[in-house]
Amino acid sequence: MPKGLGSLRKAVSGAKHAHAISPLAPKSLASLPPLAGVRLATGKAGVRYQDRADVLFAILAQGTQVAGVFTKSKTASAPVDWCRAQLRRGEARALVVNSGNANAFTGKSGVEAARAIAESAAAAVGCRAHEVFLASTGVIGEPLPFNRITSILDKLALDASASGWRSAAEAIMTTDTYPKMATATAFIDGRRVTINGICKGSGMIAPDMATMLAFVFTDASLSSDILQELLSAGVRDSFNSITVDSDTSTSDTLLLFATGKGAKHPAILKAGDRRLGEFQAKLNALLLDLALQVVKDGEGAQKLIRVDVTGAKTDDAAKRVALSIANSPLVKTAIAGGDANWGRVVMAVGKSGEMADRDRLKISFGDLVVAERGARAVSYNESMAGKAVAGPEVCIAVDLALGKGRARVWTCDLTHGYIDINGSYRS
Amino acid sequence: MPKGLGSLRKAVSGAKHAHAISPLAPKSLASLPPLAGVRLATGKAGVRYQDRADVLFAILAQGTQVAGVFTKSKTASAPVDWCRAQLRRGEARALVVNSGNANAFTGKSGVEAARAIAESAAAAVGCRAHEVFLASTGVIGEPLPFNRITSILDKLALDASASGWRSAAEAIMTTDTYPKMATATAFIDGRRVTINGICKGSGMIAPDMATMLAFVFTDASLSSDILQELLSAGVRDSFNSITVDSDTSTSDTLLLFATGKGAKHPAILKAGDRRLGEFQAKLNALLLDLALQVVKDGEGAQKLIRVDVTGAKTDDAAKRVALSIANSPLVKTAIAGGDANWGRVVMAVGKSGEMADRDRLKISFGDLVVAERGARAVSYNESMAGKAVAGPEVCIAVDLALGKGRARVWTCDLTHGYIDINGSYRS
Numbered sequence: 001m002p003k004g005l006g007s008l009r010k011a012v013s014g015a016k017h018a019h020a021i022s023p024l025a026p027k028s029l030a031s032l033p034p035l036a037g038v039r040l041a042t043g044k045a046g047v048r049y050q051d052r053a054d055v056l057f058a059i060l061a062q063g064t065q066v067a068g069v070f071t072k073s074k075t076a077s078a079p080v081d082w083c084r085a086q087l088r089r090g091e092a093r094a095l096v097v098n099s100g101n102a103n104a105f106t107g108k109s110g111v112e113a114a115r116a117i118a119e120s121a122a123a124a125v126g127c128r129a130h131e132v133f134l135a136s137t138g139v140i141g142e143p144l145p146f147n148r149i150t151s152i153l154d155k156l157a158l159d160a161s162a163s164g165w166r167s168a169a170e171a172i173m174t175t176d177t178y179p180k181m182a183t184a185t186a187f188i189d190g191r192r193v194t195i196n197g198i199c200k201g202s203g204m205i206a207p208d209m210a211t212m213l214a215f216v217f218t219d220a221s222l223s224s225d226i227l228q229e230l231l232s233a234g235v236r237d238s239f240n241s242i243t244v245d246s247d248t249s250t251s252d253t254l255l256l257f258a259t260g261k262g263a264k265h266p267a268i269l270k271a272g273d274r275r276l277g278e279f280q281a282k283l284n285a286l287l288l289d290l291a292l293q294v295v296k297d298g299e300g301a302q303k304l305i306r307v308d309v310t311g312a313k314t315d316d317a318a319k320r321v322a323l324s325i326a327n328s329p330l331v332k333t334a335i336a337g338g339d340a341n342w343g344r345v346v347m348a349v350g351k352s353g354e355m356a357d358r359d360r361l362k363i364s365f366g367d368l369v370v371a372e373r374g375a376r377a378v379s380y381n382e383s384m385a386g387k388a389v390a391g392p393e394v395c396i397a398v399d400l401a402l403g404k405g406r407a408r409v410w411t412c413d414l415t416h417g418y419i420d421i422n423g424s425y426r427s
Numbered sequence: 428m429p430k431g432l433g434s435l436r437k438a439v440s441g442a443k444h445a446h447a448i449s450p451l452a453p454k455s456l457a458s459l460p461p462l463a464g465v466r467l468a469t470g471k472a473g474v475r476y477q478d479r480a481d482v483l484f485a486i487l488a489q490g491t492q493v494a495g496v497f498t499k500s501k502t503a504s505a506p507v508d509w510c511r512a513q514l515r516r517g518e519a520r521a522l523v524v525n526s527g528n529a530n531a532f533t534g535k536s537g538v539e540a541a542r543a544i545a546e547s548a549a550a551a552v553g554c555r556a557h558e559v560f561l562a563s564t565g566v567i568g569e570p571l572p573f574n575r576i577t578s579i580l581d582k583l584a585l586d587a588s589a590s591g592w593r594s595a596a597e598a599i600m601t602t603d604t605y606p607k608m609a610t611a612t613a614f615i616d617g618r619r620v621t622i623n624g625i626c627k628g629s630g631m632i633a634p635d636m637a638t639m640l641a642f643v644f645t646d647a648s649l650s651s652d653i654l655q656e657l658l659s660a661g662v663r664d665s666f667n668s669i670t671v672d673s674d675t676s677t678s679d680t681l682l683l684f685a686t687g688k689g690a691k692h693p694a695i696l697k698a699g700d701r702r703l704g705e706f707q708a709k710l711n712a713l714l715l716d717l718a719l720q721v722v723k724d725g726e727g728a729q730k731l732i733r734v735d736v737t738g739a740k741t742d743d744a745a746k747r748v749a750l751s752i753a754n755s756p757l758v759k760t761a762i763a764g765g766d767a768n769w770g771r772v773v774m775a776v777g778k779s780g781e782m783a784d785r786d787r788l789k790i791s792f793g794d795l796v797v798a799e800r801g802a803r804a805v806s807y808n809e810s811m812a813g814k815a816v817a818g819p820e821v822c823i824a825v826d827l828a829l830g831k832g833r834a835r836v837w838t839c840d841l842t843h844g845y846i847d848i849n850g851s852y853r854s
Contacts, residue, residue, distance in 0.1 A: 071777075072780075073774070073777035073778055074776065074777045074778075074779070074780070074781070074782065074783040074785075075773050075774065075776055075777030075783060075785050075788070076777065076785075102770075104770070104773065104774075105770060105773040105785060105788075105798065105801065105802065106801075106802050106803075107785075107786065107800060107801035107802030108801070108802070109802060110801075110802070139770055140770025140771065140773055140774060141769055141770035141773060141798060141802075141803055142770075142803070143802070143803070245756045245757065246673075246754075246755075246756065247755050247756060247757045247771075247774060247775070247778065248774070248777070248778035249774065250773065250774050250777055327673075328673075328674050329672045329673065329674060329756070329841075329845070329849070330672065330674045330849055333845070333846055333849035333850050334849065334850070336846070336850050337849070337850025339850070342568055343529075343531070343532060343566055343567025343568035343569075344567065344674075346502050346531065346532040346567050346568060346677065347500070347502065347531075347567060347674060347675070347676065347677050348674070349501065349502055350498075350500035350501045350502030350503065350675070350677055351500055351501075351674065351675035352501070353499075353501070354501070355501065356501040356502060358501075358502050358503075358532060358534075359534065361502070361532075371532065371568060373534060374532065374533075374534030374535070374537075375532065375533050375534030375535070375536060375537070375568075375570070376533075376568055376569070376570065414756075414846065415846060415850075416843055416846050418756070418760070418846075419760055419763070419841065419842060419843050419845075419846060422756070422757055422760035422761065422764070423760050423761070423763050423764025423766070423842075
């Protein structure tokens with residue numbers, strides 16, 4: 001069991017179905033330092049889970065700027081609608097997140113619930129409701145008993161401290177088997193700033209803008225416009241390049257907050273400023289770290305699968321082929337079974353709808369070329385192919401040999417665990 | 428166990444993994460009558476399976492006309508390429524089908540294998556190679572040991588008889604748990620003609636033109652052009668409206684043969700001739716019957732799920748929404764678990780990319796309205812909803828209330844059986 005996960009079982013025992021910790025969980029959990037301008041508190045509202053924290057209240061310093069990306073679902077949740085509306089101003093003073101209920105497809109009562117929580121949080125913090133950001137995760141379609149949340153926000157505001165990062169990551173979990181955290185430091189013009197991020201998965205993961213819920217904080221001083229540019233660039237190769245089960249959530253939310261309370265650095269006026277280079281690189285790496293933690297905790301996951309597609313006509317075409325492979329239940333079950341069934345990779349390339357020339361296609365598992373020029377590789381060896389997919393991390397590489405487009409996506413295998421979890425998650 | 432399936436276990440015991448017969452199998456197997464102009468034989472070539480028939484040889488009367496539809500996969504199999512090339516002439520004298528190896532992604536050797544089988548069959552029948560149609564189903568990427576097939580075709584040609592329909596349906600099975608057959612009669616201008624069809628599934632099923640392998644024969648006298656029109660129309664609401672796992676095969680092939688050896692009827696010069704009305708209706712019903720047999724034998728299937736979408740802007744939009752629901756692993760696992768989790772239906776509508784107004788959406792399970800106008804139905808009752816998904820056949824109806832587009836598709840639930848079968852199918 002990964003270091004630091006020993007006490008986790010207790011933390012999630014309130015969930016009706018506690019599942020074994022993913023074998024792909026990080027060896028040790030990241031330890032997030034305090035971040036100037038952010039105070040955190042968690043509490044037990046009993047929205048759905050009993051005897052565990054299910055509400056996160058993050059209180060942000062005056063002047064905090066915010067950017068965000070959201071699900072492209074046509075049935076987005078009430079909190080997603082709320083955040084989209086407030087994001088135009090780019091100002092944030094608080095974040096309230098609950099697990100157990102997604103407040104999605106809850107009609108007018110869902111809109112009212114979101115407003116009630118925002119107003120209650122604003123009163124507790126002493127800010128305006130439009131400075132409060134919201135996210136909810138859990139069951140879709142159930143009315144959210146928001147008064148259970150609003151009734152504890154005053155107390156949480158009093159409890160809030162700089163040191164609650166792990167508790168924060170745990171409070172937002174649903175079927176996740178471990179809390180997902182990452183931290184980084186970067187220098188902006190010689191001044192050191194910190195980036196902390198938390199997120200949660202772990203089914204209904206096929207982000208088309210962001211994954212279910214992820215919150216990233218920095219004490220750098222950056223405007224919401226710059227944050228938005230950085231975030232939109234960073235999400236492409238991280239959260240928008242993972243899939244667990246091809247099912248895009250109603251609730252996907254990724255918010256990036258900058259408190260401006262860290263080491264003073266010169267004003268940065270545009271995202272392209274080269275003094276932001278390291279910050280962008282560190283932010284991208286942190287986003288990818290969090291996204292991979294989501295895949296590694298995909299429901300039932302036993303293996304992490306990386307799919308690299310090269311030689312497509314365009315990067316977009318490469319990504320569609322890569323996602324066709326990564327979302328194929330037949331590819332995912334084969335990998336689960338330790339079967340280097342590259343014929344199913346061929347099938348997935350073929351069904352993607354993208355250009356492919358059977359006689360140019362090259363497929364590898366790890367370093368082993370298994371197929372090239374329209375047929376099995378001459379050097380193909382069943383036992384070596386088996387070894388290439390035996391471990392907990394599997395790489396599938398496909399070269400279409402048609403152009404220079406490329407993409408990399410990550411997914412996990414499809415196992416009995418997924419069926420167990422999803423055949424009974426709600427009941 | 429359905430009547431007539433008692434001896435099936437033996438028939439499929441040669442497959443490495445014999446699975447329990449689907450609980451959705453028909454109560455009794457259709458009994459197909461002889462069809463004038465078609466003789467059938469099956470044999471054990473040992474392509475992959477041992478101790479079971481794995482080759483079907485159908486010999487067709489002189490003058491037989493043929494039409495076909497095929498997979499849209501960009502990595503179509505060699506037999507699919509072969510059939511497409513020969514179809515232009517519209518003439519058929521023989522059909523050779525093998526199970527156990529799909530002859531897909533087998534490069535030049537696959538093309539040569541297809542040609543060798545066609546030439547060998549032509550010699551056995553006394554026809555031209557271009558009058559021989561081919562199909563292969565099974566593992567992708569393995570070279571097809573075609574000489575095992577060609578070496579038995581002469582003997583099969585001598586054995587061929589009018590009565591081998593069930594053996595024919597069994598010989599083309601892979602992970603199918605029962606043989607799929609249907610028969611119908613229709614009158615053309617007062618003359619009675621017969622239609623017989625056989626097909627196989629049962630994973631890698633998301634036909635985008637036809638399902639894996641289906642062969643339909645009639646003794647009516649119809650030109651290949653008319654057959655093609657009838658088939659293209661009939662496939663839309665049958666084989667092109669089913670999905671088991673969203674994975675489109677490299678081998679999808681549906682061929683329709685007309686021997687012209689049944690009761691003499693007046694020449695029909697166009698598909699729109701109203702004297703073909705009943706024939707088209709009966710053909711459509713037979714195609715749907717076969718397609719549903721495929722879904723009911725979807726790998727691991729325990730429940731048949733029908734998805735009806737109405738009120739879309741267009742029929743195509745309705746179909747995309749319906750397939751988004753039918754292909755959602757979260758919807759399919761919920762139904763498997765007997766959970767009327769309509770929130771996941773909301774999610775699937777939202778991720779389809781099609782227009783949807785959350786506040787107009789109406790969702791029903793069977794006759795029970797569970798959600799309307801953006802929220803849970805006022806009359807919603809958990810135990811009634813549970814009952815609506817408890818049986819072996821579940822109907823999910825979604826009304827988008829935006830227009831007049833509608834679509835109906837069928838799928839099956841996603842169970843542990845699917846994982847069992849596909850985690851070890853090839854090894």
